[in-house]
Amino acid sequence: MRRLVYLSLIVLLIAASVNLQSQAAQSAPFSIQAPVELQPALSALYKARYNAEPFFVERDGDLIATDDPAFLPSGMGGVPPHFLPEAFFLLARPNAEAEAFVAYAVSADGQAALIEGGFLPKSVTVTDQAGNTIEVVQPVRRVITPYSIATYLVYGVGGSSRLVAGGYLGTRDPVGAARMTALDPRFPTLSGYTLNQREINIEQVAQLAPDLIITSARTAWLDTVRELNIPFVLLQGESPELLKQSVLLVGQLLGPNTAARAKAWIGYYDAILAQVVARTQDITERPKVLFVGESPLRVISGEMYQTDIIAAAGGQSVSAALKGYWNDVNLEQVALWNPEVIVIAPYGKITPQTFAESPEWAIIKAVQDGKVYKMPTWIAPWDTPVMDSVLGVIWLAQKLFPGRLTLDCAQEAMFFFKVFYDHDLPADEIAAVCGS
Known part of the structure; x- marks a missing residue:
């Protein structure tokens, strides 16, 4: 009789667990397929966004989170969004809420949630291309780029949402301005400051309250900006190797997703140059x-x-x-x-x-x-x-x-x-x- 009671309790517990999982599946906007070791970080992100627990599944999830390189697109099929240095997302099927979650996960807010949970560092220390060692608090939410080269590097690694002002060489004519506005509708505002390598409006910079300034080693006003106690990183990219270092540096400063994009571009750049060499070496x-x-x-x-x-x-x-x-x-x-x-x-x-x-x-x-x-x-x-x-x-x-x-x-x-x-x-x- 006692065994029968125990068996009945086990059946009830299993049924309750299945019922809870069914309720979670019905209430969750999407399911996540992820290995156990990534689930704590994903839970931190999900709770920060939805104030709820995520619904994890072993297979056939709406959203796949993985650190398995086998899931990376072959060749140059694109760069999947990275929420940790080696972990990234893949959408298994169209799901608007899952897409919004991915965008959140790789944003400054998502990065902050992962930092709070101990999954990402609170700061990064880098050596810039002028030899300076700089500690930059994470996440960087507001960056200005008086050096136009730095502006385009921020765009290229996927960090444009962090820009609050920048230089934009190549957009002075109506055609260039129209193209830039099509790419980023904020362009007229972002480019509307006294901000270049030769001169800067220090009051405007103070009002913009950037977390970081990325500019050239040849910038004329560095001593003036030091008074504001804003960290700045200096670039000098006048060779292929220095350019690749610049891209990696900007990617590292802005988080795991931008770092992954930076590495992907270097792979693309090297592959293109190798193809040209192969066709012209004779x-x-x-x-x-x-x-x-x-x-x-x-x-x-x-x-x-x-x-x-x-x-x-x-x-x-x-x-x-x-x-x-x-x-x-x-x-x-x-x-x-x-x-x-x-x-x-x-x-x-x-x-x-x-x-x-x-x-x-x-x-x-x-x-x-x-x-x-x-x-x-x-x-x-x-x-x-x-x-x-x-x-x-x-x-x-x-x-x-x-x-x-x-x-x-x-x-x-x-x-x-x-x-x-x-x-x-x-x-x-x-x-x-x-x-x-």
Whole structure:
């Protein structure tokens, strides 16, 4: 008799447990499939957002959370949202509430919930590219980027929601401004401050109350900002390796999701450059390239990132021996170099027509052969040390070696902006830009 009572109690307990699970399944907006070791962190996120317990399942969840690399998309199929350094989400089926939860989990608020639960650190300590060691309290909710390069790096790693002000090189004309506004409707506000490498309005900065400033090592007003006791990180990306370090640094500062995006971009960048090398490595005579800036006789030095773009695309910069930053030269020097190709920076008013209509430049081989091109841009100039510069390498390689590359500039641009800027480019417009 006693055994029968015990068995009855067990049956009742099992039934009650099943009933509770059924009620949880009915009340939960979505189910989560996750290994046991990730469930405490997910519970912290779920409770912070819904003030309730999540509904975990062993299989067939609406939302999958995992740290198994086997679940990562193969090749460059995108970057899944990361809520911990090695743990990420995958949507098993369309579910609006699950999508909203994922967005929360990778936001500053989600990061704060994970920090409070002890799953993420309260601060990160980094060494910037000027050699300074900086401790940055997490999460970074408000960042300003007077250095335009830093602005685009923040966008590229998926941290644009943290921006409160920034510099935006390449958006001074109506076309650039319209493109930037389409990508981020807050652009007119974010760009409306006195904020660049040369000058800054200290009162505006104080009112913006940033948690972090990311700018260039060449910024002129650093001593002034020190008075506000705001941490700042300095970047110097004038080479492929320094650019990759810059991207990783920005990703690390803004959390696990941005760090994962940064690593994914480096994989993409290295893969693209390797493809170009594979297609051009048998060429013994590298085309001689002159890269000019905002005037025909203002040229790059060998210490600038544009020199590396030329090399990555399979060419050689005729001005590689020059030092410093932009150099002013004379036409006699250009004639001695006699470049086979001239590339014009995306910014500035000079065009290929500027050279074609000049009798003085008619002695230069590139002008004689009609090989003067203006590097395109969509938003960030493709010749600067930004993540978009990978597209500049593809475009230039296609100009230097028509028909050799299997890569397509327009297709790669559409892929790049979708994955790293979360933005769909108009196919016809980017095709025209890449074909310029």
